[in-house]
Amino acid sequence: MPILVMKFGGTSVATPDRIRRAAKRVGREVANGFDVIVIVSAMAGETNRLVGYVEETGPFFDAREYDAVVSSGENVTAGLMALTLQEMDVPARSWQGWQVPLRTTDVHAAARIEEIPTDNILAKFGEGMRVAVVAGFQGIGPDGRITTLGRGGSDTTAVAFAAAFGAERCDIYTDVDGVYTTDPRISDKARKLDRIAFEEMLELASLGAKVLQTRSVELAMRYKVRLRVLSSFGEMDADAGTLVCDEEDIVESNVVAGVAYSRDEAKMTLISVADRPGIAAAIFGPLSEAGVNVDMIVQNISEEGRTDMTFSCPTNQVARAEQAMQKAKDDGQINYHDLVADTDVAKVSVVGIGMRSHAGVAAQMFEALSAENINIKVITTSEIKISVLIDRKYMELAVQALHDAFGLEKAA
């Protein structure tokens, strides 16, 4: 029988009643003829409760024990989901990570999946079991101890299972009903997309649209797993949600798929840096070591051997960035006149694989912002994305203007 992977997040299994509602969706797919692998998160709030206990033991904790503690939340949900399915006469059983065994690297609390053997679960499907409920977010390391994949690892678990079992599709049930052209809280013209390409989803995910974990999208793209995002609270509808798929599977699409934003950006400018070969490495090496996630980088035209270097990073990393730069200056690695931090900016981006074949998207974007008198502070572009930094107070206005300018309220 074809295999379907269904993943339910914490809010979808927050109570026994919600687990029952999720189990009904699983039962319907079994009735549709699928053998189903269900990946479950911990009941909403559980992981935070357990992490809180661990943090109470002290500031520096053994990540192996952290993993042993926090993984228990998913184990509880897996057992309860199996019981609920059995109660509905659906043959089901639970697997904890070590029982699969889902093998990972030994990087506790942030392990990566190395291997998912399929024989054990396939044998049970062969014996008439219809649903394997697997505790998400966890595995077993080379030393036989429990590992976790880091927050959001349940999405990654689901995609990895879909890849390993050659599943027809991987359905991610969450508390939103799909991927939108932009945040509906900012624009009431936001429209749910029926389909979106992996590449677009990746850009949107990394730009702060918190629907899917970036890692899970990367994995889905690599293994060509058809990924569907849909709400566990909506109607049961075969066409619900948004399908994240290969771009060949998208027949018609707008040039721009969506407008994303990120509120917590800071713009940092190193003024009058002594320009020389290797200066970029001398700046961004220490920033990376200090754990600063540099996003955009712009270097101004060099004049008389000196240049201005601008970069962006999350607002809460500004202090860290300043320290790292000061230290690099004190150590004689770099030489600059001043470091100016502008923490009142936001990033707005348009994303779409259609840009590859359509010229003029950037011009159209700048024009739309100019028409609203919004000043652009930094611009960066990739093959399928254009991002700008602007004053934070214009962020909502910019998102709405761009959504209108690219006609996103209407499907292609």
Add this chain to the structure above:
Amino acid sequence: MPILVMKFGGTSVATPDRIRRAAKRVGREVANGFDVIVIVSAMAGETNRLVGYVEETGPFFDAREYDAVVSSGENVTAGLMALTLQEMDVPARSWQGWQVPLRTTDVHAAARIEEIPTDNILAKFGEGMRVAVVAGFQGIGPDGRITTLGRGGSDTTAVAFAAAFGAERCDIYTDVDGVYTTDPRISDKARKLDRIAFEEMLELASLGAKVLQTRSVELAMRYKVRLRVLSSFGEMDADAGTLVCDEEDIVESNVVAGVAYSRDEAKMTLISVADRPGIAAAIFGPLSEAGVNVDMIVQNISEEGRTDMTFSCPTNQVARAEQAMQKAKDDGQINYHDLVADTDVAKVSVVGIGMRSHAGVAAQMFEALSAENINIKVITTSEIKISVLIDRKYMELAVQALHDAFGLEKAA
């Protein structure tokens, strides 16, 4: 280094702060030169919460999934205890049942321990680890799935580890500070015993003194594990609590060690049973099948081929006993005139290995009750115990009178 097993019950690890207090006790034993195996229960209330979730799924649940769910409570405590010990610079790590692996039978939710390999943990002790924290109450079945030992199984886990590792002693930390000559809530003359023999403890445990699980005492007796019961809330004192040990280790003792009681007893009398060989089997077979825990049995002198048969059972099993007897009568297996249930009785017992060598204990007991005008309804005796059924309203009075009569307020 000598090995000590320390077990902490649910109230002793109910909060991160209590876990810290328990960890301090462990740290002290490490400083005393022991390698310590700590067995932990789930935080107080956790197991009930998890069982509640399972019961919400429906009335007939898969015990394998029940085990997978409820065992997670102990896993959380084990990790937190290891982290807390590490924070105190005590080298520690946690083990879940399947990691030891503690092998059990496949009777889920009521499994019995079959094997505890010691190599894994001993190797870690050899590498400098000082504390192995083991999640109590759980193991792994022949099919590789998680099993639990039933409620109270953490005491049994602790004793089994002490036996497997040849531990110096097994300390059970609980919320009472030892075993008393009787319930201090009933007699203010109740005295904590420094030592008690396994056999006495077994009788007291099965008579309703809820300090230790009967199974754990049986196991300790079989493998000669010195078992100490003590409070996790009292002073840290090497001589605290009560040592449950071989009777040879008790130099002086009273003839009677303690007075136990059980409030929820019912006396059932089958009146005018047709007496014939095999009649006892015809009565008690059906009762056993119906799940009635028959305790005392008394058969009156047979007259003209008919006899009265009296037995006792817990009050809440009376209806079940009546149904079983009616059915056996309807099926023609037995023939009786009437079944009279007296649900207003209580059982009071005196227990002591000294009875073996001292005649007259029974007479002394009956005299003390008679002096208080307490009527005895049923008597049974074993080698080290005499039990009587009396009207429930005299229970406290009887306990106090017997405690006085045998001089239990003073040590031998």
